[in-house]
Each structure stands twice: as structure tokens, then as C-alpha cells.
Amino acid sequence: MFTRMLEQTVQIVSNERDTDSYFRLVMRAPQIAPLIQPGQFAHIHVLPMKDALLRRPFSIFQVEGDTFSILYKTVGKGTEVLSQMRAGEELNVIAPLGHGFTVPKSGGETPLLVAGGYGMAALYLLAQRSPQKGIVFVGGRRRVDILCEKEFRALDWDVRVTTEDGSHGEKGIVTKPFFVELGRKELNRKVFACGPTPMLKAVGGIAKEFDVSAELSMDEHMCCGVGVCLTCVIPVKTGDGWEYQRSCTEGPVFDARKIAWELLK
Amino acid sequence: MNLSIQIGTLKLQNPVMAASGTFGYGVEYARLVDLNQLGAVVVKGIRLEPVSGNPTPRTVEVASGLINAIGLQGPGVDGFIKKYWPFLKGLKVPTIINIWGTTVEEYAEVARRFDALGGVGALELNVSCPNIKEGGAQFGTDVKLLAQVVSACRKVTKLPLITKMSPNVVSIAPYAKAAEDAGSDALAITNSYPAMAIDIETRKPKLANVTGGLTGPCIKPIAVKLVWEAAKAVKIPIIGMGGIQNAADAIEFLMAGATAVAVGTANFYEPQTVLQVIAGIHEFMQRQGIKDVKEITGSVHAGK
Numbered sequence: 001m002f003t004r005m006l007e008q009t010v011q012i013v014s015n016e017r018d019t020d021s022y023f024r025l026v027m028r029a030p031q032i033a034p035l036i037q038p039g040q041f042a043h044i045h046v047l048p049m050k051d052a053l054l055r056r057p058f059s060i061f062q063v064e065g066d067t068f069s070i071l072y073k074t075v076g077k078g079t080e081v082l083s084q085m086r087a088g089e090e091l092n093v094i095a096p097l098g099h100g101f102t103v104p105k106s107g108g109e110t111p112l113l114v115a116g117g118y119g120m121a122a123l124y125l126l127a128q129r130s131p132q133k134g135i136v137f138v139g140g141r142r143r144v145d146i147l148c149e150k151e152f153r154a155l156d157w158d159v160r161v162t163t164e165d166g167s168h169g170e171k172g173i174v175t176k177p178f179f180v181e182l183g184r185k186e187l188n189r190k191v192f193a194c195g196p197t198p199m200l201k202a203v204g205g206i207a208k209e210f211d212v213s214a215e216l217s218m219d220e221h222m223c224c225g226v227g228v229c230l231t232c233v234i235p236v237k238t239g240d241g242w243e244y245q246r247s248c249t250e251g252p253v254f255d256a257r258k259i260a261w262e263l264l265k
Numbered sequence: 266m267n268l269s270i271q272i273g274t275l276k277l278q279n280p281v282m283a284a285s286g287t288f289g290y291g292v293e294y295a296r297l298v299d300l301n302q303l304g305a306v307v308v309k310g311i312r313l314e315p316v317s318g319n320p321t322p323r324t325v326e327v328a329s330g331l332i333n334a335i336g337l338q339g340p341g342v343d344g345f346i347k348k349y350w351p352f353l354k355g356l357k358v359p360t361i362i363n364i365w366g367t368t369v370e371e372y373a374e375v376a377r378r379f380d381a382l383g384g385v386g387a388l389e390l391n392v393s394c395p396n397i398k399e400g401g402a403q404f405g406t407d408v409k410l411l412a413q414v415v416s417a418c419r420k421v422t423k424l425p426l427i428t429k430m431s432p433n434v435v436s437i438a439p440y441a442k443a444a445e446d447a448g449s450d451a452l453a454i455t456n457s458y459p460a461m462a463i464d465i466e467t468r469k470p471k472l473a474n475v476t477g478g479l480t481g482p483c484i485k486p487i488a489v490k491l492v493w494e495a496a497k498a499v500k501i502p503i504i505g506m507g508g509i510q511n512a513a514d515a516i517e518f519l520m521a522g523a524t525a526v527a528v529g530t531a532n533f534y535e536p537q538t539v540l541q542v543i544a545g546i547h548e549f550m551q552r553q554g555i556k557d558v559k560e561i562t563g564s565v566h567a568g569k
């Protein structure tokens with residue numbers, strides 16, 4: 001019923017600016033790293049932040065040896081303080097958490113990934129561990145919002161970039177080339193996506209239109225991260241209705257067809 | 266050195282519990298915390314039927330605090346017994362079940378069901394949740410209704426009854442006395458404070474429920490004062506709670522008059538808090554040469 005998780009104080013190996021307001025943070029966590037599955041997250045207590053209480057959840061980006069990393073954007077006080085931390089400083093981490101992506105079996109479906117902004121980070125391990133290479137559609141507002149393109153190319157994946165201002169790749173939104181690709185109706189494909197909720201809703205809708213199964217990593221506001229506080233719930237269809245399920249525990253990855261979108265704010 | 270205390274007929278190995286609503290049904294934290302070290306586990310509020318809770322956003326962080334409006338999402342009595350009781354009854358420490366209803370009769374029926382279950386440590390009557398339209402605080406802010414709920418539950422069970430008091434009253438003393446007179450074995454003080462936060466850009470409330478209940482370190486001094494006032498009004502033990510982050514916070518509650526304490530919001534960011542509080546009380550007693558934790562209760566030199 002439960003995946004294994006650990007609470008540990010870990011040391012920062014590096015914390016460097018990626019592009020613009022995005023940062024890459026690598027932590028040494030020899031016991032946590034081997035447990036991590038694609039799509040899971042780490043709940044991080046930014047120890048120097050005294051008046052803000054809560055941990056901050058981050059999708060896990062890469063796992064290398066005894067380290068794992070996250071890719072984050074400075075959006076508020078927590079990430080601002082985090083971005084100023086240096087190698088050698090400590091963070092308290094609960095990880096790995098959540099129900100992640102289903103990694104395709106060898107000879108199974110071809111994965112099509114759709115990422116918006118830093119959603120790309122949550123999809124990297126899945127791409128790395130998938131026996132079949134696929135296509136990744138990545139979108140952002142500007143060139144600087146397109147992250148880890150190089151890493152996906154290094155995995156020898158087909159990377160299709162869109163930017164809203166046309167500064168990199170195709171001009172437009174990411175769901176457009178994705179829609180065109182699904183329209184080719186090739187068999188045995190599966191969709192995996194991470195990004196802002198409106199993008200995920202559109203991806204789920206397109207996948208449904210072409211009758212392709214889709215797993216979506218939902219980006220909900222979280223508090224405890226371990227299933228207790230019931231902050232991060234989303235409405236999920238059940239046999240005869242719907243119920244609130246926890247993004248931190250039953251998710252963050254949900255089957256797109258099970259989400260009760262009409263009830264989701 | 267003795268850390269054990271007693272709530273009615275219930276003996277606890279130490280005075281530190283995990284507060285209702287912040288520790289799920291125990292099982293969620295079992296992978297991070299040795300639950301058998303706790304004084305007791307208090308589970309999230311349960312009424313007869315399953316409850317889907319409020320729309321999201323349900324929580325918002327504020328300076329040194331958290332406002333929540335979860336709306337008592339829960340599995341109902343049957344769902345709880347099926348899904349969570351098999352785990353909880355296997356623990357060596359008692360489970361305290363937090364119960365609520367929308368009518369006096371429902372409180373009594375839920376109390377009866379848990380009495381019949383066998384193996385429950387105590388019942389905590391939630392008459393103070395600010396986030397539901399019916400039930401909760403409506404019973405905790407009316408002395409007569411409060412007495413009715415407590416005595417209706419008293420009639421159907423011999424289990425220790427703990428009344429979880431609302432802070433949202435002019436003076437807590439008459440409410441504390443009413444709960445004691447109606448047969449409550451202990452008081453839990455306190456629940457969250459009604460509160461609100463606004464996003465100034467969108468001019469919308471930050472919670473879907475508009476208002477919620479404030480908890481966390483920012484409420485601790487007002488909760489300590491409530492415990493101090495209630496302790497002067499009643500003879501039954503008080504379980505103090507509100508913003509406890511460490512042993513020093515817990516000891517303040519004990520000195521104000523609490524017999525036991527509960528850790529709430531801190532569980533959300535540091536699941537080890539309960540264990541750290543227990544260790545810290547032990548260390549304090551050693552340092553001050555205190556042999557029994559009960560000596561700390563009410564020991565503040567307030568001169569009144």
C-alpha cells in the first residue's frame with residue numbers, strides 16, 4: 001500500500017542558476033536516491049527560513065549515484081531563500097513521496113511526453129528509464145522557460161520545442177504540435193504530462209479525443225506532503241460519483257480520464 | 266522519573282499526543298515516526314457518514330501560522346473502522362477518536378458506535394471546528410448546547426470523554442465548567458482561531474471557504490492564556506495545544522495548568538516534533554530535578 005520514504009537531513013552538493021529564474025539543486029542522499037521512482041517528489045524543509053513554516057514540494061529531476069536533484073523556479077519566499085543556499089549547507093528532506101508515472105514495459109507503448117516550463121524536470125527520469133524512446137513536446141513562454149532540452153537530446157529523444165513568443169522552436173503553445181502528432185493515429189502510444197493545470201486539462205482532452213491513455217502529474221498546493229492534512233486534494237471519479245483524492249499520496253500522477261475536470265478549480 | 270499521566274480512566278505513558286487533524290489516522294506517519302513512543306494518537310474528526318470536505322484551496326500559510334478550511338473530510342464511522350481501525354488497534358499506545366455531528370443525537374450515536382467497538386482509548390468531542398456550516402463550533406460556543414452534547418455522549422459511554430473547546434468565546438471559564446458539570450473527563454484547549462487571508466492582486470480570499478481556522482506558533486500565547494483561565498475554573502485535567510513546536514512550548518502549557526499537551530501544525534513540517542517534545546520534557550525534568558511530570562502542571566507563579 002505504501003512506498004518507502006525517509007526523512008533525512010542532507011547536504012547540498014550544488015545549487016546553480018540554470019536560466020533566468022530557474023535553479024538546479026543537487027543533494028547528496030545515498031539512502032533516498034535508490035528509492036526514487038519517476039514522477040515522485042521531495043518535500044523540502046528550507047531550514048534557514050524561520051517564519052515560514054511549511055516544507056516545499058519539488059518534483060525530482062535527476063538521480064545520479066548517491067545524489068538527486070530538483071529544478072525549481074524562484075516564485076516566492078521559500079524558493080528565494082533556497083536559491084541563496086550554497087554547497088555544504090543542509091536541508092531536511094522527506095522523500096521519495098507520491099505515486100509516480102508507470103514506466104512503459106520493454107516492447108510496450110511508445111511514450112509521448114508533454115511538458116510546460118519546469119514540468120520538464122518531472123518527466124526526465126521517466127524518459128531515462130523508459131525502454132522505448134519517444135517524443136517530448138516542451139513549451140514555455142520564452143526561450144529561457146525551455147529547460148533541460150539538452151538532457152533529453154542526450155537521451156536521444158525527439159524534442160519538439162514551442163515558445164509563445166517564437167524565440168525558440170515553433171511559435172505557439174505546446175498542445176498544438178502534440179495534437180498534430182496524435183492526429184497521425186499511430187498505435188500503441190501513451191501520454192505523460194507535467195505542467196500548469198490548464199495545459200494538463202488540454203492534454204487530457206486531446207488524449208481522450210484520440211482514445212490514448214494519459215498520465216498527468218498534477219501541480220497542487222501542498223502542506224504536509226504525506227497524506228494527512230488533505231490540502232492537495234483533487235476531485236477524482238469513482239464508480240458512482242467522485243471523491244477528493246490526495247495529490248501527495250494517490251497522486252501527483254493521475255489517469256487523465258479519472259479526473260473530474262468539471263469540479264476542478 | 267515519572268512521565269505518565271491520567272485522563273479519566275485512561276493512563277498515558279507520557280503527556281504528549283499528536284493532535285486531531287494533524288496526524289491523519291496514525292498510519293500515514295508510521296513510516297517516519299515510532300508511534301509507540303507517543304502518549305496517544307488522536308485521529309481526525311469522524312462523524313457517522315463520509316464527508317467530502319470543502320473545495321480547494323483549503324490551506325494558506327501566513328506569518329508563523331497556517332489557516333485551514335479542510336471541512337472535516339473523512340471516511341465516516343464505518344469507513345474508519347474498516348480502513349484504519351485494524352492498524353490503530355494494533356498500536357501499544359491508546360487511540361483517541363475525535364468525533365463530531367450535526368445534531369446532539371448524532372454525537373451520541375457516534376459515541377455509542379465507538380463505545381461498542383471496544384479498544385478505543387477515549388473520545389474527543391469536537392465542538393469547535395470553525396469550518397463547517399452545521400456542527401462543530403456551533404455547539405462549542407453555546408453553553409447549553411455544549412452541555413447537551415457532553416451529557417448525551419456521557420449517557421451512552423463509559424469511555425473517557427475529552428471536550429475540545431472553542432477559543433472563540435468571551436470567557437472560557439463558564440464553558441469549561443459546563444463541560445465538566447455535564448460529565449466530561451477532560452478538556453482539550455484549544456482548537457483553531459477563526460481567520461482570513463486575502464490575495465490583494467485578485468482581491469479574492471485565499472481560501473475557497475473564505476474563512477478558516479488559524480493554527481501554528483502564532484496562536485501559542487493566546488492558547489496558553491486560555492489554558493491558564495480554564496485551569497482555574499475546573500478540576501478535570503486539561504490537554505493544552507496551540508502552536509507547540511518544542512518542549513519549551515509544551516512546558517509552558519503544563520505550567521499554565523495543562524496535564525498533557527498535543528502537537529498539531531508542527532507535525533506538518535516536522536513529523537519528529539512529538540518525539541522531540543517528549544525527549545525535551547524528560548531533559549527539562551532531569552535538569553530541574555523534577556521527579557514527576559505532574560509537578561509541573563499549574564506551577565506558574567502567577568500570583569493570583
